Amino acid sequence: MGVVLPIVENLITGLIMGSFYALMAVGLTLIFGVMRIVNFAHGEFYMLGGYILYYLVTLLGINNFVALPIVMGAMFVFGMAVERSLLRPIITEGLGHEYSIIITFGLSLFLVNFAIAFFGPEYKTPPPYIPTYRIALGPISISGDRLLVATLAAVILVLTYLVIAKTKIGLAMRATAQNKEGAMLCGMDVYKVSMFTMGLASALAGASGALLSTILLLEPQAGLIPAIKSYVVIALGGMGSIAGAVAGSVILGIIESLGTVLISAAYRDAYSFLVLILVLLIRPEGLFGVRVREV
Amino acid sequence: MFRQPLSPKGFLTLLAIVALLSLPFIIRHEYWIYVLTIGFYYAILASTWNVMAGYLGRVSFAHAAFAAIGAYASALSVLHLKVHPVLGMAIGTVAGAVFSFFIGYLSLRLRGVYFTLSTLAFAEIFRIIVTVEYEYTRGSLGLETEHLIVTMSYIPYYYVALALLLGTVFSTYLILNSAFGLKIMAVGNSEEAAEAIGIDSAKVKVVTFLYVSALTSLAGAFYGHFIGLVSPEVGAFDQLALIIAMTVVGGMGTLPGPVIGALLLEFFSEYLREFGIFRLLIFAGLIIVTVRFFRRGLYGTLKERLISVGGSP
Numbered sequence: 001m002g003v004v005l006p007i008v009e010n011l012i013t014g015l016i017m018g019s020f021y022a023l024m025a026v027g028l029t030l031i032f033g034v035m036r037i038v039n040f041a042h043g044e045f046y047m048l049g050g051y052i053l054y055y056l057v058t059l060l061g062i063n064n065f066v067a068l069p070i071v072m073g074a075m076f077v078f079g080m081a082v083e084r085s086l087l088r089p090i091i092t093e094g095l096g097h098e099y100s101i102i103i104t105f106g107l108s109l110f111l112v113n114f115a116i117a118f119f120g121p122e123y124k125t126p127p128p129y130i131p132t133y134r135i136a137l138g139p140i141s142i143s144g145d146r147l148l149v150a151t152l153a154a155v156i157l158v159l160t161y162l163v164i165a166k167t168k169i170g171l172a173m174r175a176t177a178q179n180k181e182g183a184m185l186c187g188m189d190v191y192k193v194s195m196f197t198m199g200l201a202s203a204l205a206g207a208s209g210a211l212l213s214t215i216l217l218l219e220p221q222a223g224l225i226p227a228i229k230s231y232v233v234i235a236l237g238g239m240g241s242i243a244g245a246v247a248g249s250v251i252l253g254i255i256e257s258l259g260t261v262l263i264s265a266a267y268r269d270a271y272s273f274l275v276l277i278l279v280l281l282i283r284p285e286g287l288f289g290v291r292v293r294e295v
Numbered sequence: 296m297f298r299q300p301l302s303p304k305g306f307l308t309l310l311a312i313v314a315l316l317s318l319p320f321i322i323r324h325e326y327w328i329y330v331l332t333i334g335f336y337y338a339i340l341a342s343t344w345n346v347m348a349g350y351l352g353r354v355s356f357a358h359a360a361f362a363a364i365g366a367y368a369s370a371l372s373v374l375h376l377k378v379h380p381v382l383g384m385a386i387g388t389v390a391g392a393v394f395s396f397f398i399g400y401l402s403l404r405l406r407g408v409y410f411t412l413s414t415l416a417f418a419e420i421f422r423i424i425v426t427v428e429y430e431y432t433r434g435s436l437g438l439e440t441e442h443l444i445v446t447m448s449y450i451p452y453y454y455v456a457l458a459l460l461l462g463t464v465f466s467t468y469l470i471l472n473s474a475f476g477l478k479i480m481a482v483g484n485s486e487e488a489a490e491a492i493g494i495d496s497a498k499v500k501v502v503t504f505l506y507v508s509a510l511t512s513l514a515g516a517f518y519g520h521f522i523g524l525v526s527p528e529v530g531a532f533d534q535l536a537l538i539i540a541m542t543v544v545g546g547m548g549t550l551p552g553p554v555i556g557a558l559l560l561e562f563f564s565e566y567l568r569e570f571g572i573f574r575l576l577i578f579a580g581l582i583i584v585t586v587r588f589f590r591r592g593l594y595g596t597l598k599e600r601l602i603s604v605g606g607s608p
Contacts, residue, residue: 038408086587097407099586101354102543106582109536113576121572228419231412270423273416280405280413 010257012142016150018253023153023208024230025237025245026160027201033177033240034197037090037100041082042205043227044111049075049206050213050222051119054126064129064214068152071210072203079202082107083195091190115220124218129211149211156207157246160200164242169196177240225269232276238286248286315457319450328449332521334561335456339463339514340534341541341553343507346467349548350476351503352483354411357398358511358538360418363530365391365512366519367425367432370440373520380443384516391512392505399504404497406486418530425527437526440519452521459517460554463510468550470506479503533575537564540578544585546592555594 024046031039039045049071056067086103089095129152133144164170175183176193184190213222233252237244252272259271279286319328344358369387373380402413425432432438444451470476481489482496489496519525528534537560545556560578567574589596 098348098352098354101408101411103586106579110579110583113579117572117576270420273420276416277413280409281401284405284409
């Protein structure tokens with residue numbers, strides 16, 4: 001029992017962390033699916049979401065549960081603005097991956113240093129959604145506030161899935177992801193689809209920041225680790241695959257938690273990179289991805 | 296010696312080299328000699344990153360990490376094997392080459408952004424190992440190491456750095472203008488097309504990455520013995536950001552661009568020192584604006600303008 005208990009507890013922590021990674025990773029995989037780019041500023045969308053929640057709650061005294069949709073709305077607009085101003089030439093001029101990597105990397109750097117300059121480099125702690133309490137399940141105890149926040153993340157994920165599966169714009173997104181030229185020929189506005197995709201992904205990353213920063217700490221570079229983990233997740237699940245992003249998140253959460261108990265805690269953050277390298281080398285298309293041949 | 300009259304380009308190059316060689320006699324201020332030496336270090340890193348991103352079309356996020364690999368390999372061999380820093384720098388170069396061969400061999404077959412992601416993972420693993428293995432590397436405190444030259448002045452270092460920079464730019468010029476250089480650019484344009492005309496793209500990519508990484512590690516080793524301290528900062532993300540900003544602002548995909556960008560931004564960075572926190576914010580803004588609106592950078596844009604004014608290429 002002595003070894004099993006911590007393992008079970010860490011397994012549950014892993015599952016909870018996995019649900020946050022999923023919120024980030026689904027946005028990232030949507031962007032990749034529709035626009036064929038990796039957004040290196042995704043972690044900073046997370047960070048901005050955290051700061052917007054922090055200022056809404058502490059300065060304006062708005063309740064966390066009301067502030068969360070406002071954060072998502074603001075980040076939706078922000079994501080659309082980023083697509084319109086910075087990423088549009090990728091479609092209109094057919095620029096290669098160098099452009100998208102460098103411009104999103106520049107945006108990431110800009111946002112981090114913007115936050116350092118204007119929000120301050122020190123740690124901030126947004127008030128929690130509910131007071132901390134623990135739920136006991138027999139010998140195992142789980143943090144109740146974490147469970148609530150993970151549930152909110154799951155609800156947002158389900159809503160996102162419904163948007164993609166059941167709405168017209170979701171259909172257009174799926175069509176564009178399958179074949180951009182084909183979608184254009186059918187009369188779909190690929191610009192509008194790309195803009196909506198960036199907005200949605202940015203809103204999801206912002207929601208992840210607004211949820212997770214109440215548990216972890218908020219600082220200008222807070223988005224770095226969640227972003228890197230979500231790159232690992234989408235590589236693991238297959239870039240562009242939503243189911244893959246969710247499954248990858250859960251797998252990574254568990255690998256990390258178990259690695260910490262069974263191997264070494266100092267190398268906690270290195271496990272995800274090791275997973276990333278192994279996946280890219282052994283199965284670059286990911287667990288759920290389809291191998292595509294470029295022409 | 297001159298079989299043909301010197302072209303305007305050759306004349307300007309010669310002028311720039313003479314100017315850089317005579318600068319220490321004109322600027323008598325040790326501080327600016329120091330700044331220029333650091334500028335040369337960045338110019339080497341930007342030039343080599345540019346070969347990957349601007350010519351081969353592969354964006355590496357492990358570039359600063361290779362500078363750190365060279366710096367640590369050299370500092371550790373000077374410390375434990377008691378070799379002279381010059382031999383240490385040679386060991387650092389070899390270490391960079393060996394690591395780049397393995398990393399390149401494994402990850403360069405990945406396309407586009409997948410390669411970038413894997414270099415990010417390698418760089419982060421290296422940084423974590425260096426920080427965690429405190430007994431060997433002294434972690435984030437940094438490892439003190441011997442200076443390359445025992446001197447009170449920065450001028451000898453200035454000339455060593457300048458020699459390394461000129462060597463890097465000249466060898467890159469020779470490579471890019473050789474048959475192998477054409478292969479590099481062919482792979483950069485379209486890997487499929489290059490393969491179709493019989494170019495072994497895997498070999499081209501691995502050899503280019505090895506050349507670039509060995510030079511980067513050499514520069515990193517020099518930097519360690521210049522400052523006298525090797526810390527994980529050498530391979531940090533900020534450094535990578537600086538290298539990218541310099542290359543992009545100067546002109547990616549051009550030979551003089553990264554050198555011009557590095558010297559310009561290093562000076563700029565010294566002037567902005569009192570604004571501390573706004574420095575990287577401004578650099579990030581420069582990356583975004585340049586990539587978005589002046590894709591060819593300072594050098595490329597100026598060259599284009601001059602040609603269109605002059606009327607002939």
